[in-house]
Amino acid sequence: MAYDFEKYRDKREKVLGVKKRSISFGALAAFVSLAIVFGLSVVIIPRSIAFFQMRHLKDVIYKLPVESSLSEAGLAQLRQYEGVRNVAVDGQGSRIIITFNHSEVDPQKFSTFFHSQGVSAVLLNQVGHSERMQTLKKEAEFEAL
Amino acid sequence: MVSGLSNECLTQQENGMKTVEHLIEIRDIGKEYQIADSKVDAIRKMDFYVDDGDFVGIMGQSGSGKSTLLSILGGLNHPSRGEVLVDTLDVYALNSEQRADFRSEYIGIIFQSFQLISYLTVLENVKMPMAITGIAAKEQNRMAREVLAKVGLLAKADRLPDQLSGGEQERVAIARAIVNRPPILLADEPTGNLDSETADEIMRLLQQLNEEEGLTIIMVTHNAENCGYAGRTLVVKDGECMTH
Numbered sequence: 001m002a003y004d005f006e007k008y009r010d011k012r013e014k015v016l017g018v019k020k021r022s023i024s025f026g027a028l029a030a031f032v033s034l035a036i037v038f039g040l041s042v043v044i045i046p047r048s049i050a051f052f053q054m055r056h057l058k059d060v061i062y063k064l065p066v067e068s069s070l071s072e073a074g075l076a077q078l079r080q081y082e083g084v085r086n087v088a089v090d091g092q093g094s095r096i097i098i099t100f101n102h103s104e105v106d107p108q109k110f111s112t113f114f115h116s117q118g119v120s121a122v123l124l125n126q127v128g129h130s131e132r133m134q135t136l137k138k139e140a141e142f143e144a145l
Numbered sequence: 146m147v148s149g150l151s152n153e154c155l156t157q158q159e160n161g162m163k164t165v166e167h168l169i170e171i172r173d174i175g176k177e178y179q180i181a182d183s184k185v186d187a188i189r190k191m192d193f194y195v196d197d198g199d200f201v202g203i204m205g206q207s208g209s210g211k212s213t214l215l216s217i218l219g220g221l222n223h224p225s226r227g228e229v230l231v232d233t234l235d236v237y238a239l240n241s242e243q244r245a246d247f248r249s250e251y252i253g254i255i256f257q258s259f260q261l262i263s264y265l266t267v268l269e270n271v272k273m274p275m276a277i278t279g280i281a282a283k284e285q286n287r288m289a290r291e292v293l294a295k296v297g298l299l300a301k302a303d304r305l306p307d308q309l310s311g312g313e314q315e316r317v318a319i320a321r322a323i324v325n326r327p328p329i330l331l332a333d334e335p336t337g338n339l340d341s342e343t344a345d346e347i348m349r350l351l352q353q354l355n356e357e358e359g360l361t362i363i364m365v366t367h368n369a370e371n372c373g374y375a376g377r378t379l380v381v382k383d384g385e386c387m388t389h
Contacts, residue, residue, distance in 0.1 A: 003167050003197060008232045008328060011250040012162075015234060015243050 050130070056101045057085060057129035060110060062121040069093050074117050081105060081113075096121065099129055162233035167194035168361060169218070169329070174227030176213055176384075187213040188224070189384035197328065200355040200362045202375030210384040211365045212333055218363060219331050220248045231329070249278065253322030257334035259314045261306040261321075267293065268302040271320045278325065292320045296350060312343035319350065323360065330354070332364040336371060348374045 012018075023031075064070065070078075070089075075096075079087050083104030088097045098110055107126060114121040127135075176188040188210045195201050205211040216222035217229060220236050229236040231251055239247060253274075261270050271289040280288070293299045296316040306314055315335060322330055332351065336344035352374045354360045364375060372378040380387045 003165060005233065007197065008251075011328070012232055012234060014250055015239065015246045017243065 054128075054130045054133075056103050057099055058102045058107070058126060059129050059132045060098050060100070060107050060126045061124045062096045062098070062110070062114065063124050064094055064096065064119060064121050066094070070096065070114075070117060070119055070121075074119075078110070078113060081109065095124070163228070163230050163235055165230050165233050168197040168199075168232060169195040169363075170228075170230040171218070172228040172230065174217060174224040174229065176210070176217065176222070177225045186384050188217070191227075191381075191384075191386045193379060193386055195361060195363060197361055198355070198359045199377060200352065200375045201364070202372035202378040203363065203365045203381055204367060204369065204372055204378055205365075205381035206367060209381045211381045214381065215331050215333050215363065215365050218329075219252050219254055220244050249274070249325060251327050251329050253325065253327040253330045255315070255318045255322045255330070255332045255335050257337035259306070259318045259338075261314055261317055263306055266303050266305060267298060267309070267317050270306065270317055271324050274321060274325050288324055289320075292324045293317075295323075295354075296320045310343070311339050312346055315339060315343075315347050316350065319347075319354075323354065323358075328359075328361055330360050330362045332362060332366075334366055335364060336366070336368065344368075344371070 075087055075089070078084065078096075078098065081100075083101040084098060085101065086097075086099040088099075089095070090097070098107075100107065111121070111123065171191055171193050174188060174191050175186070178185045178187055191214065203211045203214065213222060217224050220229075223237055228238075231247070234247060236244065236247060262273070265273070268286070268289055271293060272285050275285045275288065290299060290302065293302055296319055298313060298316050298320065301309060301313065306317065309317065315338075319330075319335075330351075335351065336347050339347060348371055351362055351364070355362050355376075362375075364371065366372065
């Protein structure tokens with residue numbers, strides 16, 4: 001039979017690499033690498049962003065005496081302080097949690113503020129904001145059990 | 146512009162392939178082995194061609210170089226000199242990865258000792274060459290069953306090789322060699338371990354594959370009767386091709 005150059009073109013192209021047999025090793029390696037990088041970035045990037053957003057934030061927790069409480073106006077005034085991100089009062093109205101940027105505001109100012117309002121608040125604790133969030137999350141998980 | 150060459154030839158040359166007139170061209174190959182301090186010429190000089198669809202028998206005594214020739218044709222044994230051209234491809238100018246692809250795409254090999262894997266079923270043995278081809282499992286099953294039907298062993302697809310006769314094992318080896326639909330089948334003493342009746346059956350099967358499927362077969366044998374099935378016979382003696 002006379003030689004036919006076209007008859008086995010498909011096979012020849014596979015051998016010479018003109019036509020790929022299937023996904024190449026390089027492409028497969030790149031795909032797996034991208035999948036790993038993407039997976040890690042989904043976990044790491046949000047945590048990194050959260051860390052950078054919260055690294056200057058701290059929480060101070062004040063206990064208010066039973067007979068006194070801080071008025072809404074007082075709370076609003078506290079929220080206006082430069083560096084204060086949030087002011088929260090617990091369900092019983094006995095504790096105030098102030099979240100603030102410790103590089104912008106000295107927490108001593110809060111004690112001064114309470115004193116000026118005639119409220120004898122007692123500083124119970126001062127912790128990092130993210131640390132307190134973690135504690136609250138663990139407590140919630142524990143209670144859910 | 147090279148005068149006298151067709152456009153097809155020029156395309157082949159531009160792509161780094163060789164211009165050929167036959168499916169397989171063996172050009173002045175030689176093979177030397179170094180044994181201790183002496184050199185042994187397994188193949189002194191061979192120069193022949195095989196056309197697409199040919200059934201070629203290679204006859205010769207033990208040690209004449211016919212098995213070495215077959216391994217060179219199969220891309221398994223680098224010749225010391227010369228060129229092996231298959232479908233314009235200079236087999237030994239290909240890199241190792243391309244040569245592995247060449248073997249997978251172009252060559253099926255059957256051996257005298259069958260070389261079946263004893264703990265795999267007939268079907269699994271036949272599917273072995275497709276393991277690295279990326280063909281889907283379902284398609285592999287279909288192709289393997291189709292080729293087993295062709296060699297008359299579909300009913301025994303789930304048996305182990307030990308549960309088959311010698312002739313049946315050789316049929317499995319043939320099925321395995323052609324399952325990837327290679328255009329070239331190399332057979333190294335395919336009937337060497339079989340009685341004469343079974344050997345005739347196997348030879349008729351090879352002849353049928355050659356005539357009906359257009360498979361190019363190159364068969365090494367020292368049995369002159371087997372060469373009766375081949376369309377052409379080359380006689381190898383002392384590392385040289387005596388008859389062409």
